[in-house]
Amino acid sequence: MKKLKYERPIINKIQSGMPDKFGMSTRVQTISDVEGIPVVNIIKNYGSPTFVLSEQTIRDTYQEAREAFTTRYPKVQFAWSYKTNYLNAVCKIFHSEGSWAEVVSGFEYDKAIDNGVKGAHIIFNGPDKSDEYLAKSIENDSFIHIDHFDEFYSLIRIAAKSSKKAKVAIRVNMDTGIYPQWDRFGFNYENGDAWNVLNKIMLSKDLELVGLHTHIGTYILTPNAYGVAASKLAELAVRVYRKFNYVISYIDMGGGFASKNTLKGAYLPGKDTCPTFDDYAESITNALINSEIQPENLPTLILETGRALIDDAGYLVGTVLANKRLVSSRRATIIDIGVNLLFTSFWYEHEVYPVKEVSEQTEDTTIYGPLCMNIDVIREVIKFPLLQKGDPVIIPRVGAYNMTQWMQFITLRPNIILIDTSKNIHVIREEETNEVFSRQEKLPEHLS
């Protein structure tokens, strides 16, 4: 006699007067494959956990974003924000779509060069640019986005020694109506610092003012804030034109578009609240087109979009290690994916899905990572179905920041695979081994 399919026995208390948020379905969704490749095969062949990236999704998302802007504005250029995900394979996909590189350190700068990006297609941002790299950027015709006065004076000194002019923009911070206002990077618009440094640049014989830059924050849910920011940069461009009869070639609006992940504490899922690329594009391009910049002088619009271009393309697949019942009677499930790999779980309520069909029954569950550390919580509470030890799980939308901000902590970092547009699988970063890790260490003689 064939045995019946088993599931754990469970009992749930019915809470009266506590409806689910907006009657959202608690039906258990499963994700069994990525781009047609079964998750169980991925785990079998590449281990658990494994990061998975979809090249198709990266390209589709990029093309959708580009179209939102190019259909509204004549000159648009994307620059891939390296810190969001600087795996070479990922950068090369963006470069092959036409993206430049946006870097914030010498390490990232060299990575862009190694990835074949022309110096003149590198935007160098951030508060930390060494003299060596400022000199290199001048030689390579890269765009240097000045962050503070100390950097301005370093640049004057270094550029004076070069036969070339330094191509510079300034980073501007400003009030766009959103909270918190980022004021630690760049020069403030409202207090006149930005206008002040622009004048200094215009008077310098070694610097060539090419652009204006801002990055108003990250995960910005209000497209209108971009409109405000673009208007203020346009206003600066107009003032420069009036005073110096000089045309600024580009306005760079930075990154910050939201992804479909849900922020902690948000009432509705990110899928429902995330503006579209069209929303952001409409706001930014309207502000530029409606500004007092003359049509023939309209600057190139640069975008350094990070998370919104890559989050959806990344998945983490892993395995249930154990189930527990907490003293509070809450179920706890321990998986082999911890905050060491899923850094973004500090600010997102990541979705976690079973891979195989399971019963419709769910229970409020806390999902812990495998680290022997109290902070290792992937989800405080999620309606989760009955999974057993060894069952696979998948976490979608992990493409942004995790593969750069991850920590080598307690355990080693796993394989990252890319599924290309023909569904071939490539390991694009090998799992770390003890040997890789030990190579960096040196034992003093008396301890060896």
Add this chain to the structure above:
Amino acid sequence: MKIRNNIAISDSGFVFDSNNGESFTLNKIGLEILQMLKNSRTEEEITQKIVKKYDVDIETFEQNYFDFVGMLRHFNLFENESF
């Protein structure tokens, strides 16, 4: 270990505690086990029956059974036990 007398179990997996008006839902296996407990079956008898009927090994079931009984206790469905 005995389920309290004022616990009503419906065939559809709905449990009502007339002491305090609280109600609970169970999945199919949970319901079967609760009914067996109500009929004073021992853990051994229950395990044998489930393992024979469902595709599960004894070890997994014992763990799940232990957890399930813990929840029944948490919800106060057993008669007072002395530890």
